[in-house]
Amino acid sequence: MDLRVDDHPDPIKALIRLYQLQQLYFAPSKPKKIVAVEGKVKAELIVQLGRWGYLTGDMIGIEEVYRALTNFIHTENLEMREQPTGLIDLEILEYMNRN
Numbered sequence: 001m002d003l004r005v006d007d008h009p010d011p012i013k014a015l016i017r018l019y020q021l022q023q024l025y026f027a028p029s030k031p032k033k034i035v036a037v038e039g040k041v042k043a044e045l046i047v048q049l050g051r052w053g054y055l056t057g058d059m060i061g062i063e064e065v066y067r068a069l070t071n072f073i074h075t076e077n078l079e080m081r082e083q084p085t086g087l088i089d090l091e092i093l094e095y096m097n098r099n
Contacts, residue, residue, distance in 0.1 A: 029081050029089040037065065037088050045069065045088065048096040072096075 005014040035041055046065060049055040054068035066085050073082050073092065081089040 024081075024091060024095060025077060026080055029083065029091070033090045034083055034087055035090060037062075037069075037086055041088065041090075041093065044093060044097075048093065052096065 003018055005011040005018065008014040037045060042062075042065070046055060046060060049065065049068045049072060052072060054072050055064065069088065069092075070082070073079060076095075078092055078095070081092050083089055
């Protein structure tokens, strides 16, 4: 795949965006960005998984959240950032919020 920015109206901004995507998809997770799925992180994750269509309904168990997160990660090709059950790379949650 050849991704070019030289014809883009704002090539520097486009290049920065491409670099950020490359980092998101291929760079390993930073240990300081890996957190437990609990408290505010869990609440935000549930909201985002619902917004993205991976969770529906009011009665949502933690296993459903983990299953939905795994489905999201695999659908969005974020496997490099996948963590053991109960943990999440905050870069994934930030991606969910941005898009």
